[in-house]
Amino acid sequence: MAKITATEVNNLRKSTGAGMMDCKNALVEAEGDFDKAIEILRKKGQKVAAKRADRDSSEGAVIAYVNDANNEGVIISLNCETDFVAKNDAFVALATQFASTAVNYNSKEGFLNADFGGITVSEKLIEQTGVIGEKLEIGSFEKVSGEFVGSYIHAGNKIATLTVLSANVEGADAVAKDVAMQAAAMNPIALNEEGVDASVIEKEIEIAKDQLRQEGKPEAMLDNIAKGKIKRFFKDNTLVNQDFIKDSKLSVAQYVKTIGDVTVTDFKRVALV
Incomplete structure (x- = not known):
């Protein structure tokens, strides 16, 4: 039997994230062969992943990540089974590492096939399934790009947002983050009126008309009053028209204009609730 040193066990642990005893046992089984020990641990991960394939993975960490040029951003969710694991620092660190890789890809499929320390992201997920159990x-993969991208991650890593501004000007960083915080807190359904699906508008009009009928309003007045209610619906539910949470005298669009001729061109919001 090969003699396994504490240094070898520690190096394997750093490489794979597996527990000390798992690493020691893998090295013993591999007779000290480091690469073979890694394969043993990965096969363990495959077995665990197969056994847990039908489990619900509704917990996890949502991470927003923006590249150094501030012109591309991504939100991913790394999902797991329990909140206990989701709150673990090492789990959140892994999710952040994944996000820093994901920002270089335009699709979830491309990201899952990306290199991650010599293996693919998909293989790393299987490996860590064996480690964590x-x-x-x-889960989610959302990508944006534009002149300036800002981000916000709410405490607890359950909500993350990205916002895109039309220009990279002085103050863009703070404003983009403020708007991202707005999106996290107020959960708008669209950027502006044009982004609201026609079926949603039709449904809101019908709801408004039904309410007005119950109030006894004449049928001839319903269309005009309903239009006013729809304007209110847009104000409450579209990002640029919402009251800015830090200064309700301004809409989000007006707040963004305080740094120049700038608009919000896109946003993404991902939440695990």
Whole structure:
């Protein structure tokens, strides 16, 4: 039997994230062969992943990540089975590492096939399933690009947002983050009126008309009054028209204009609730 040193066990642990005893046992089984020990641990991960494939992975960490040029951003969710794992610092660190890789890809499929320390992201998920003992998967993948991208991650890593501004000007960083915080807190359904699906508008009009009928309003007045209610619906539910949470005298669009001729061109919001 090969003699396994504490240094070898520690190096394997750093490489794979597996527990000390798992690493020691893998090295013993591999007779000290480091690469073979890694394969043993990965096969263990595959077995665990197969057993837990039908488990619900509704917990996890949502991470927003923006590249150094501030012109591309991504939100991913690394999903797991329990809140206990989701709150673990090492789990959140892994999610952040995944996000820093994901920002270089335009699709979830491309990201899952990306290199991650010599293996693919998909293979890393399987490996870490064996380490952690829970089903792990990438849930959401949202990518944006533009002149300036800002981000916000709410405490607890359950909500993350990205916002895109039309220009990279002085103050863009603070404003983009403020708007991202707005999106996290107020959960708008669209950027502006044009982004609201026609079926949603039709449904809101019908609801408004029904309410007005119950109030006894004449049928001839319903269309005009309903239009006013729809304007209110847009104000409450579209990002640029919402009252800015830090200064309700301004809409979000007006707040963004305080740094120049700038508009919000896109946003993404991902939440695990």
